[in-house]
Amino acid sequence: MKIAILGGGLTGLTLAYLMKQNGLDFDVLEKGEECGGLMKSLRTKEFTFDYGGSHIIFSKNKRVLRFMLGLLGKNKIRRRRNTKILYKGRYVKYPFENGLADLPKEENYECLCHFIQNLIRRERGEVEKPNNLREWCFYTFGKGIAEKYLIPYNEKIWKYPSQKIGLEWVKRIPNPPVEDIIKSSLGITTEGYTHQLHFYYPRNGGIQSLIKSLEQKIEQHIITRFEVKKIRKEDDKWIISNGKSEKVYNKIISTIPIQELTKAVNPPKKVQDSVCNLKYNSIISVMIGLDRKRINRLSWLYVPDRKFLAHRVSFPSNFSPNVAPRTKSSLLAEITCNVGDKMWTTKDKEIINATVSDLQQMRIINESDVCLADIRRTEFAYVINDLDYHRNMKTIRDYFRRVGIDLVGRFAEFKYLNMDDCIESALNYLHAG
Numbered sequence: 001m002k003i004a005i006l007g008g009g010l011t012g013l014t015l016a017y018l019m020k021q022n023g024l025d026f027d028v029l030e031k032g033e034e035c036g037g038l039m040k041s042l043r044t045k046e047f048t049f050d051y052g053g054s055h056i057i058f059s060k061n062k063r064v065l066r067f068m069l070g071l072l073g074k075n076k077i078r079r080r081r082n083t084k085i086l087y088k089g090r091y092v093k094y095p096f097e098n099g100l101a102d103l104p105k106e107e108n109y110e111c112l113c114h115f116i117q118n119l120i121r122r123e124r125g126e127v128e129k130p131n132n133l134r135e136w137c138f139y140t141f142g143k144g145i146a147e148k149y150l151i152p153y154n155e156k157i158w159k160y161p162s163q164k165i166g167l168e169w170v171k172r173i174p175n176p177p178v179e180d181i182i183k184s185s186l187g188i189t190t191e192g193y194t195h196q197l198h199f200y201y202p203r204n205g206g207i208q209s210l211i212k213s214l215e216q217k218i219e220q221h222i223i224t225r226f227e228v229k230k231i232r233k234e235d236d237k238w239i240i241s242n243g244k245s246e247k248v249y250n251k252i253i254s255t256i257p258i259q260e261l262t263k264a265v266n267p268p269k270k271v272q273d274s275v276c277n278l279k280y281n282s283i284i285s286v287m288i289g290l291d292r293k294r295i296n297r298l299s300w301l302y303v304p305d306r307k308f309l310a311h312r313v314s315f316p317s318n319f320s321p322n323v324a325p326r327t328k329s330s331l332l333a334e335i336t337c338n339v340g341d342k343m344w345t346t347k348d349k350e351i352i353n354a355t356v357s358d359l360q361q362m363r364i365i366n367e368s369d370v371c372l373a374d375i376r377r378t379e380f381a382y383v384i385n386d387l388d389y390h391r392n393m394k395t396i397r398d399y400f401r402r403v404g405i406d407l408v409g410r411f412a413e414f415k416y417l418n419m420d421d422c423i424e425s426a427l428n429y430l431h432a433g
């Protein structure tokens, strides 16, 4: 029984590692020159940047967290989150509902008042249950927090109207306790999203060091530069081709984006249409090195204001001092877009210049301190749960289940899966199989 694992990102490599432990025979087929997918890190001029987007390690799932930390061994640092939202020129503590006292008094009052009024109306059954992200923001937080931060930020990152986004993603966000909102408004410290309050990061090598550690354990099973282009079944065997050579397997587990798999399998039109209708967005990472030992003490900064390109700016040299030269610091600005749109087709140089100018306007950097600027684009970054998501995914899942190709991982399952969720998916898959 020989198994093909399509894709050498975190999910593919975790599956491979677990299979090896279970004595199974398999290959990992990866199209890139190296493995890692979204978790690749660029090393340049003594800087290290996670160019698939800023990554940190955290999880509610203790077993999975142990698994990730075990992969890093001694190569890890624990940090306490120090994250802010740039709101009308001020730094507001993250999450926004825990930082109300940082707002101008009038706006703080509006947020608190709307939250409480909304809560009372909800208790009386006067507020209808939400059907989309926009309604959920109002339903959960009231008008103030929804309109000032949640809706603008979400629409900026998703590049999609909030009334057309479903509730898949928000299900895991707990309702904020009213006590916390009152405390936050009065300036008494509270923390939200607490399972991420402390996070880990590799001391050396950026987030790709997690990948490298997995790779070392299964090296002889990885075939890179093998882009899966065609898949067909002959008798009970799967034939996988990259356009130049063919490989034969008894079973396929796919971790590559469902869009890529569909191209290779050529399913009925109904399935192809459902895949075409799935929504996702892409990311442009602008990586900046600065000729300053420390620019601030922030972990990362959310930027809801649309006049700035990036929705988030992170500060990797505050995660680990070893990702920048000793006398320098670094930041990474993330911009979401869609392949082929105006942002995606803008020249690299123009995006870098505009980002540097934004960062200067935000008073985060001085342009004269920039000693390195680079950019990378990633097509598959975020799954968008539009309102047709469940219908489309049912058609797709039913089809692949029927033909016998298993889907595991962020863009294969087409779900908002973080690293810990991907590992959990791989563990569950092996456990069930």
Ligand SMILES: Cc1cc2nc3c(=O)[nH]c(=O)nc-3n(C[C@H](O)[C@H](O)[C@H](O)COP(=O)(O)OP(=O)(O)OC[C@H]3O[C@@H](n4cnc5c(N)ncnc54)[C@H](O)[C@@H]3O)c2cc1C
Pocket: 006, 007, 008, 009, 010, 011, 012, 029, 030, 031, 032, 035, 036, 037, 038, 039, 052, 053, 054, 055, 056, 057, 058, 226, 227, 228, 229, 255, 256, 257, 260, 283, 334, 380, 381, 382, 408, 409, 410, 411, 412, 417, 418, 419, 420, 422
């Ligand atoms: C901006 C951003 C920030 C994130 N931050 C965090 C964070 O802080 N913490 C966290 O836990 N998670 C974070 N994540 C999520 C995390 O990156 C993913 O959960 C994880 O990397 C997904 O791994 P994967 O293997 O499922 O998919 P991928 O990483 O997408 O891997 C898929 C692999 O398939 C390969 N492939 C594609 N097509 C083919 C083909 N035709 N043939 C062969 N190979 C192919 C690709 O090259 C790639 O290597 C973040 C994600 C993004 C986008």
